[in-house]
Amino acid sequence: MNQCDYLLSLSWEELCSEAPQLIDFFRGYGIDSAPGAPSPGHQIEAMGEDDFLDIGLTKGQLLRNLRDFLEKIDDMTRAGQKDVRELSLLGGHDKDGIPEDLVITLRRGEITGIVGPTGSGKSRLLADIEWLAQEDTPTGRRVLINGEPPDPELRFSIEHRIVAQLSQNMNFVMDTTVGEFLKLHAESRMIDEPRIIENIITMANELAGEPCTAETAVTALSGGQSRALMIADTAYLSTSPIVLIDEIENAGIDKRKALDLLCSREKIVLIATHDPLLALMCSQRLVIRNGAVQKIIAADRDEQDQLESLLQIDSVIQELRRRIRAGERIREGAPGILPDILGKPLHEG
């Protein structure tokens, strides 16, 4: 029995647990689980000429659409499982054409920072990865997946994208609510789990601090809330194993939680940043100058100690921000703020 015949032989109840996406497919043609209806297969068999006229298809076309739909589900499942274990970057040249001495392999669960002066080429490096460059971008770099050049299907496919990009622009133009937006995204991924939407909203609220609900209009989200929602959405719904982030420093979100979340989902994360905290949270950082990676610095114990001190200072800034937002005055010696931290000098390095 082929997959299509098998699914048509299932009862509505069995279908609900084995292939819930098909329930909506059948409903789209008015074939629904009415009381006493044994299975969609039986209902299709019982349909007369007039019924097919009503839905504007012949029985053959309906079954063909069903097969196409099943193929699409298979495709998406395969894309989600596409096993990207490693991402390698091979050097091209800097802005003056001088060769870039770079061979690096990034693995899942690793966060790599990209640092360097304004205009040095951080976003360009992210774009090279997004395009899975093959000496065909201004830098001449090559990107390998699991040690090999990616096949063209992977490079140019819209559905099978293995790279998710979180850009600096997070403006929504859609007139919809957070819940509907996430539902649409989940449906487009053929994921039918209402809990996932709840989890994404809960996580976005943990990251942003200012809560939104499923009923909040996406156009009413602040910059920080939108960024937090996109990060949580990427972590839970995106099948892309590689995540690129261009600057989250000004978004007012909990950066460490955001990185921990992406890391826990076993993604390969690259983040271009000017923020010392974010840079130090990475497992390693690429230092870019004049369009080329000049140095790779791995995180070490000393820097992790510095990070702990910086995080304390950051928590003071966050607390100041919270109090100022709440309309409070800031007084010297206010509990929990200045004296605790200013007495602790940073280690010199």
Ligand SMILES: Nc1ncnc2c1ncn2[C@@H]1O[C@H](COP(=O)(O)OP(=O)(O)OP(=O)(O)O)[C@@H](O)[C@H]1O
């Ligand atoms: N190796 C290279 N060869 C030629 N052009 C390059 C190279 N690297 C970067 N560029 C170009 O230099 C310009 C600045 O690069 P980019 O925008 O990536 O800088 P950035 O570090 O992200 O800057 P910012 O910190 O301001 O966001 C872009 O036009 C980019 O295409």
